[in-house]
Amino acid sequence: MDDRTGLTLPEELLLLCTVPQTGLLKRPQNFNRVLAGAVLAELLLGGAITVDGKRITGVRPLTTPGDPVADRVVADLARAGKRARALGLERWVRKVSSRVDRPYLEALQARGLLLAGRRRALGIFPYTVWQVVQPGWFKDATARLDRAVGQQGDDRDLALAALAGAIRLDRRLYSGRGHRDTRRRIQRLTRESPIADAVRKVVSSDESAAGSG
Numbered sequence: 001m002d003d004r005t006g007l008t009l010p011e012e013l014l015l016l017c018t019v020p021q022t023g024l025l026k027r028p029q030n031f032n033r034v035l036a037g038a039v040l041a042e043l044l045l046g047g048a049i050t051v052d053g054k055r056i057t058g059v060r061p062l063t064t065p066g067d068p069v070a071d072r073v074v075a076d077l078a079r080a081g082k083r084a085r086a087l088g089l090e091r092w093v094r095k096v097s098s099r100v101d102r103p104y105l106e107a108l109q110a111r112g113l114l115l116a117g118r119r120r121a122l123g124i125f126p127y128t129v130w131q132v133v134q135p136g137w138f139k140d141a142t143a144r145l146d147r148a149v150g151q152q153g154d155d156r157d158l159a160l161a162a163l164a165g166a167i168r169l170d171r172r173l174y175s176g177r178g179h180r181d182t183r184r185r186i187q188r189l190t191r192e193s194p195i196a197d198a199v200r201k202v203v204s205s206d207e208s209a210a211g212s213g
Helices: 009-015 031-045 068-080 089-097 101-110 134-148 155-166 169-173 177-192 194-212
Strands: 048-051 055-059 114-121 126-130
Touching: 009 134, 009 155, 009 169, 031 048, 031 089, 031 101, 031 155, 031 194, 048 126, 048 134, 048 194, 055 068, 055 089, 055 155, 068 089, 068 101, 089 169, 089 194, 101 126, 134 155, 134 177, 155 169, 155 177, 155 194, 169 177, 177 194
Parallel strands: none
Antiparallel strands: 048 055, 114 126
């Protein structure tokens, strides 16, 4: 967890989905894949896992437990042992993706940063929308990306930017021809990060499967 904001990478990625004009979260398709990657990146930054190439090479107990998703993932990784196939990053992005968003949405709601509302699709089918209560947090998260692109960011800033690129949030946050270099820099960060690149590949595979269906 980041001492400067008190937010985890999954929480910051959710806030990056804010539509400034409405304050509502608009998550890209397959967004849970990048949240799963953010959980793994948080573990890497905290020293709970080590990564080499396309696989996780080491697992250690969390020094500051408390995130129920991260706690569960570390326990699952420890049970997986040291089999190379069992510790592939793409495999764990898929595994962690299941229902990963709700705990972080509720954590943001508990902190007073998000407000849940109910709407109905076609006037019949209920669904939940999430409204950002304090827009300044969105600005803080985008400032991290700016630092990463400007080569002034720390490891956490770089991880956030790389993950944003993995789900193509950079296209929304830096739209237009004037930001082409920024988008290229973020995509380069994505490919240089083993975890973010694993997310990118899983998302690409999902999209290919959906297109062929």
